Amino acid sequence: xxxxxxxxxxxxxxxxxxxxxxxLLADTTGTLMIKDIDLVVDGFHKSADxxxxxxxxxxxxxxxxxxxxxxxxxxxTAALLWHKDPEFDSLWVDIAxxxxxFYPYPAANPEVExxxxxxxxxxxxxxxxxxxxxxxxxxxxxxxxxxxxxxDLHAKQIRVLHANSFIEDPTRIYRGVRFAVRxxxxxxxxxxxxxxxxxxxxxxxxxxxxxxxTPALQxxxxxxxxxxxxxxxxxxxxxxxxxxxxLQCIHPTLKLERELLWQxxxxxxxxxxxDPQQTLIHWQMxxxxxxxxxxxxxxxxxxxxxxxxxxxxxxxxxxAQSLCQIVESLPNCQSxxxxxxxxxxxxxxMLILIATYSPRVSKLRRQIWHYLTVWSHxxxxxxxxxxxxxxxxxxxxxxxxxxxxxxxxxDGAISDRIQAEEFLA
Ligand code: ATP
Numbered sequence: 001x002x003x004x005x006x007x008x009x010x011x012x013x014x015x016x017x018x019x020x021x022x023x024l025l026a027d028t029t030g031t032l033m034i035k036d037i038d039l040v041v042d043g044f045h046k047s048a049d050x051x052x053x054x055x056x057x058x059x060x061x062x063x064x065x066x067x068x069x070x071x072x073x074x075x076x077t078a079a080l081l082w083h084k085d086p087e088f089d090s091l092w093v094d095i096a097x098x099x100x101x102f103y104p105y106p107a108a109n110p111e112v113e114x115x116x117x118x119x120x121x122x123x124x125x126x127x128x129x130x131x132x133x134x135x136x137x138x139x140x141x142x143x144x145x146x147x148x149x150x151x152d153l154h155a156k157q158i159r160v161l162h163a164n165s166f167i168e169d170p171t172r173i174y175r176g177v178r179f180a181v182r183x184x185x186x187x188x189x190x191x192x193x194x195x196x197x198x199x200x201x202x203x204x205x206x207x208x209x210x211x212x213x214t215p216a217l218q219x220x221x222x223x224x225x226x227x228x229x230x231x232x233x234x235x236x237x238x239x240x241x242x243x244x245x246x247l248q249c250i251h252p253t254l255k256l257e258r259e260l261l262w263q264x265x266x267x268x269x270x271x272x273x274x275d276p277q278q279t280l281i282h283w284q285m286x287x288x289x290x291x292x293x294x295x296x297x298x299x300x301x302x303x304x305x306x307x308x309x310x311x312x313x314x315x316x317x318x319x320a321q322s323l324c325q326i327v328e329s330l331p332n333c334q335s336x337x338x339x340x341x342x343x344x345x346x347x348x349x350m351l352i353l354i355a356t357y358s359p360r361v362s363k364l365r366r367q368i369w370h371y372l373t374v375w376s377h378x379x380x381x382x383x384x385x386x387x388x389x390x391x392x393x394x395x396x397x398x399x400x401x402x403x404x405x406x407x408x409x410x411d412g413a414i415s416d417r418i419q420a421e422e423f424l425a
Contacts, residue, residue, distance in 0.1 A: 166198035
């Protein structure tokens, strides 16, 4: 339908980017799952019609009223979204006008101008992502591969399109690593050199500097980190980022040291044990663990730059102080109830972060572990209804009575209802 609508207007329509790559990969792997489709409209004459993608998307929405239409003016793109639709399940179709990008300065947000399909493909990140499949006739079904993407796909190589690519957009380093690890490809040696060159030339300064003039870059870096840290291959990806020196884009001092690896393993154990339902955001906890590994004075700033949510920034800001408080107070706790009183001031993500962050202080970790597995689940043996039946007048004193019961239960003074009633008497 989309190609018919384009042909009717005398335009060419192409399938581009990840969907072409995944289609070609499916030839060898036999598996294909595409949820995102990128289409590019091209074929205008002199007065390039920058609104073509939007016009086509509007025409398609008339044909498929169940699809939601979104228009992104600045980049002349439109998206059609089918969400849990009987016809398409869940599908996202981006329709853009062929375009060229200019970077007004390195690591800036690109500025865009209408252009031809070749130039559109040239602005992309890697050869395997820079192929197009023509959908309109004549020659529908033809593969446009100007940069050797198919060869690289067969050779399992991640190859960048031009030398300046990583300087223009450092998040491509993260994308390259993500594709390499996901497909089990190699980053081609020259591309590795370009990555190292970009990093050595300080491209990450622009991603980490205070009051960054390129906040959109931080947003894209965060999006890439999310992609990586929620994927099953996140550990190998971090390892490769570290080998390339690319963790410096998060902070110049960040390295995947043995201690940090240990902390990340511990974090996984904590998340599996204490949050099996995934009520916490696990990729974000992994990112917090990386940031927690930095010196305390950098943590909040890095979290703010990456635009993490308020609670996450607060956690990283307060981590050192909370850890200090626990390290100082825990040895003075004489009973389980005192440990509970101390630790219940902190929520689960903070306790997980503290437990993860303090591997050397193993007694502390054991206490937190025991608190989370056992003590935090202990309830007073009687509840408010029981107190009522025993003749206590409902009121604010209930809280105190139940607290006293909890303390006695935790410290082993009572273990059943009879003992609890005797205790109250
Ligand atoms: P995935 O399967 O992970 O979604 P994808 O290749 O479809 O992979 P997208 O992030 O959806 O990834 O991007 C779509 C296409 O847009 C890419 O294939 C690539 O051609 C281009 N692209 C995306 N991000 C960049 C970037 N930072 N620089 C250059 N080209 C990019």
